[in-house]
Amino acid sequence: MPDKKTPPLNTPLTTAVRIRAAVPNPAVPAETVRLNKRMAELGLCSRREADDWIARGWVRVNGAPAVMGQPVAYDARIQIDREAEQQQRQQVTILINKPVGYVSGQAEDGHEPAVALVQPQNRWSECNSRMRWGFEQLRGLAPAGRLDIDSIGLLVLTQDGRVARQLIGEDSEMEKEYLVRVSYGAENINVESVFPPDQLALLCHGLSLDGKALRSAQVSWQNPEQLRFVLREGKKRQIRRMCEQVGLFVTGLKRVRIGRVNLGHLPVGQWRYLAPHEGF
Missing domain, CATH: 3.10.290.10 (RNA-binding S4 domain)
Structure with a gap:
């Protein structure tokens, strides 16, 4: 008994x-x-x-x-x-479509942090969460992962340490998906048609940054000038530095997914609450 x-x-x-x-x-x-x-x-x-x-x-x-x-x-x-x-239960997790010109974390070099956009007037009109806005939700609200100042797309801000650990913990295997517009050599060319296949294979596996081998990635052509990257790590400016190693220049970068959560139709500069039924 x-x-x-x-x-x-x-x-x-x-x-x-x-x-x-x-x-x-x-x-x-x-x-x-x-x-x-x-x-x-x-x-x-x-x-x-x-x-x-x-x-x-x-x-x-x-x-x-x-x-x-x-x-x-x-x-x-x-x-x-x-x-x-x-x-x-009172802690919030917020999804924001970060614009160019905002930093992910603390303000630096005169640039505002993305959390400055988390104000009632910027809440997406289609956010169907019953959560009511309150300034206490800004207390301890921190980015779970970085997004470069010149990149746009899905950024997660959270008060919940469990969410942060899931996304950026040392043992995290969370997938992050990006659409990356690139140029290669001469302007106005079909990059996909001239970019060597063996260099594309290197983007998937075989590159190193800061003296450490990168995890394997999924990299494929989305259209003739745009690549789709799926990574399971997030080193500083990783995609841009990977592309530089194979002769590509990144002209635009947008994060569209983290785990099972998609950016969807969330407008640039607006935010919504992560719904209770959603999960990464």
């Missing part, structure tokens, strides 16, 4: 807390990891969020109040108070 005070691991809780735990494996030596890292690995929150919850007394480990920096075993039972869940 299970202890009445300790809910079985597979039983959902409806009262005070949410529990995440791994089933112990006696064959595996007991190892420990910092509590905030373990909470992030379990998809409960980001490390920063975890530290905040621990400081507020919203986290328990094996029934005892958690402390900052605490090491825990991988099979530890981690309990999260409802207050943390309520706080998390």
Whole structure:
């Protein structure tokens, strides 16, 4: 019979807390990891969020109040108070079609950050979310991934550490799709017809940046002057630098998809909320 005070691991809780735990494996030596890292690995929150919850007394480990920096075993039972869940539900994720001339993160060199566009008047009229705009939604709203100042397209801004980890965490495998207009040699030529196939193959696999080999990519012709790139990483100005290595010059770059979320018909300079039923 299970202890009445300790809910079985597979039983959902409806009262005070949410529990995440791994089933112990006696064959595996007991190892420990910092509590905030373990909470992030379990998809409960980001490390920063975890530290905040621990400081507020919203986290328990094996029934005892958690402390900052605490090491825990991988099979530890981690309990999260409802207050943390309520706080998390209020966090927003916003999709914006970033225009040229805006930076993704902090303002730099006189250029405004994309978050400056997240104002009521720029909300897309076709955004069907029931979420109501409030200035508190700008607090902690940060880009989950970069988009160059001279590029346009889908940029994700989020308050939710789980979303950020999913998109830009060190173990992220999230696909990102781009449409890239290029030129090659003389102007007004059909680039696809003259660009060497072996160089296109190099774009797919075989290039390095900053001394490290790039992951394989999907690169194909969308039309005679435009390539379609699908990447699973995001080094600084990666596509432009890849193209330079094979003699191509990028004249326009637009991100149109991240995971399962498409830019769609979202107008340039406007934004919408990520709907609850959507997921990357």
